[in-house]
Amino acid sequence: MYTQALNTKETLRPVAPEDMEREARFQARIDAEEKIEPNDWMPEGYRRTLARQISQHAHSEIVGMLPEGNWITRAPTLRRKAALLAKVQDEGGHGLYLYAAAETLGISREEYVEQLLSGRAKYSSIFNYPTLTWADIGAIGWLVDGAAIMNQIPLCRCSYGPYARAMIRICKEESFHQRQGYEIMLTLCRGTPEQKAMAQDALNRWWWPSLMMFGPSDKDSQHSDQSMRWKIKRFSNDELRQKFVDATVPQGLYLGLTFPDPDLKFNEATGHWEFGEIDWSEFKNVIAGNGPCNKQRMKQRRKAHEEGAWVREAALAYAQKRKARREQRAQAA
Amino acid sequence: MTTITVADIPLVQYALRLADNALVLGHRLSEWCGHAPMLEEDIALANIALDLIGQARMLYTYAGEVEGAGRDEDQLAYLRDAPQYRNVLLVEQPNGDFAVTIVRQFLYSAFMLPFWRRMKESKDETLAAIAAKAEKEVAYHLRHSAEWVVRLGDGTDESHRRAQEALDDLWIYTGELFETDDVERALIEAGIAVDPASLREEWSRTVDEVLNEATLTRPADGWMQTGGRSGRHSEHLGYILADLQFLQRAYPGATW
Ligand SMILES: [Fe+2]
Ligand SMILES: [Fe+2]
Numbered sequence: 146m147y148t149q150a151l152n153t154k155e156t157l158r159p160v161a162p163e164d165m166e167r168e169a170r171f172q173a174r175i176d177a178e179e180k181i182e183p184n185d186w187m188p189e190g191y192r193r194t195l196a197r198q199i200s201q202h203a204h205s206e207i208v209g210m211l212p213e214g215n216w217i218t219r220a221p222t223l224r225r226k227a228a229l230l231a232k233v234q235d236e237g238g239h240g241l242y243l244y245a246a247a248e249t250l251g252i253s254r255e256e257y258v259e260q261l262l263s264g265r266a267k268y269s270s271i272f273n274y275p276t277l278t279w280a281d282i283g284a285i286g287w288l289v290d291g292a293a294i295m296n297q298i299p300l301c302r303c304s305y306g307p308y309a310r311a312m313i314r315i316c317k318e319e320s321f322h323q324r325q326g327y328e329i330m331l332t333l334c335r336g337t338p339e340q341k342a343m344a345q346d347a348l349n350r351w352w353w354p355s356l357m358m359f360g361p362s363d364k365d366s367q368h369s370d371q372s373m374r375w376k377i378k379r380f381s382n383d384e385l386r387q388k389f390v391d392a393t394v395p396q397g398l399y400l401g402l403t404f405p406d407p408d409l410k411f412n413e414a415t416g417h418w419e420f421g422e423i424d425w426s427e428f429k430n431v432i433a434g435n436g437p438c439n440k441q442r443m444k445q446r447r448k449a450h451e452e453g454a455w456v457r458e459a460a461l462a463y464a465q466k467r468k469a470r471r472e473q474r475a476q477a478a
Numbered sequence: 479m480t481t482i483t484v485a486d487i488p489l490v491q492y493a494l495r496l497a498d499n500a501l502v503l504g505h506r507l508s509e510w511c512g513h514a515p516m517l518e519e520d521i522a523l524a525n526i527a528l529d530l531i532g533q534a535r536m537l538y539t540y541a542g543e544v545e546g547a548g549r550d551e552d553q554l555a556y557l558r559d560a561p562q563y564r565n566v567l568l569v570e571q572p573n574g575d576f577a578v579t580i581v582r583q584f585l586y587s588a589f590m591l592p593f594w595r596r597m598k599e600s601k602d603e604t605l606a607a608i609a610a611k612a613e614k615e616v617a618y619h620l621r622h623s624a625e626w627v628v629r630l631g632d633g634t635d636e637s638h639r640r641a642q643e644a645l646d647d648l649w650i651y652t653g654e655l656f657e658t659d660d661v662e663r664a665l666i667e668a669g670i671a672v673d674p675a676s677l678r679e680e681w682s683r684t685v686d687e688v689l690n691e692a693t694l695t696r697p698a699d700g701w702m703q704t705g706g707r708s709g710r711h712s713e714h715l716g717y718i719l720a721d722l723q724f725l726q727r728a729y730p731g732a733t734w
Contacts, residue, residue: 210512210520217508221725221734222552227531233511234524241517279725337732445513453515455640456576459633466632
């Protein structure tokens, strides 16, 4: 799940008394763990927050196809090639379910895509890093899909029904991706010294960006409280990040790899892995568009969209012709 | 490990031809993933690519078994150089615009559907079993690509123009689909291989039906390009293999 960029505060407007009553009833339903469905009344802020979060999540799936797609033609064996292609295809499928879930909030997929291509909507900063070697495909599966799972499992219980249901489906596939990625890392770490060095280099480059996927630290996060009350979010950014570190560090040590963090140490008393300070200036810069691949990724998306315009127009024109012909036949009959 | 040459056993060469066709086209389609005109097509083209790569894997594995030199699917796919590749020229042609990809897929699938249907009767049990699986897959490839040929042909002026251009450009590679040589003739006589000439009529009918619905004009059969089956390829295959084989070549003998 890639909602880290969701960082703008909901502007609160004065609320009419009848709305306050409705809001109270709405909140009561949420407190009772009832699912909110598309036709139910919901506060505007709830609708906006979800539309933004789900569409950002969808955009991330789509942009995320690019860095991994970069290795499909160069995968080292036919089995790896098929698995990677299937994985990237899954991400496209996730994008589809998520756009469908986001559309239930009254905004069309075309509008959401337009928001992405015009740069108004964000996507996860992780996909602005390059995939330089085959080991990056392992590292992404292990770390990026791993971090996504940490974020997404609680979203399976999100108060908004269509989002929660999409997440249940997606989570199953993400955990498969995570295992597949880890297995690539394991194979490299058991391979030649060059392969092991490739795996270490990938960990060095992907570790910190993976931690950034959980978004700003709780003390700097503006939106969490309301999202928590609405049960869109169940855990804070820092809680999820800690869970991820605790789950991932032993896996990396098992591979015989070294994490690029001299401050990483296990705290016997708390049972948690403590880690060093994230470079928040890098995080802010990548979000702001200054990451290694921001411009490249958006150019690739825009190019695919623009070059596909005539195809989409053709499909539409053909559908209209067919409809007109059917109607003509019906009239003649 | 260096470049390998595969034994001149007819059945091995035959399986390799089929495998190379499937792999090269699957590879081409996989280039679209993330760049298609719409998300649904990213997924559909990846589906077709996955089917083809799956077919290639079964066929390479079988070729390796028959050869008996201990070569697996990856050695056959990653360690042969372009002159050793045996695919038809049609499948290695660049993706071009979406019309080129779709027309290429359509012309190929319209041939492969009756091919696999016939291959189910092969006296070679493995090829017959592969055919049973591939037939179902290719039926979808044909349906999907034919639907798009119709949409593009009968869509807008621009899509019609692009589809017609793709058809005109690719037609010269269709003759090769129906060729036979000594390698195949003996296998056809033994009831193992399919005689491609026997599929021409059905292929031609499918093509006419779809082009007619798409309001596209069937190009005249003129001079045809050939050579893929004897290893004489277009310039494009070398680049496909440069990508495909990069890691195996850069780190010889490593396990991935
Ligand atoms: Fe995903
Ligand atoms: Fe994934």
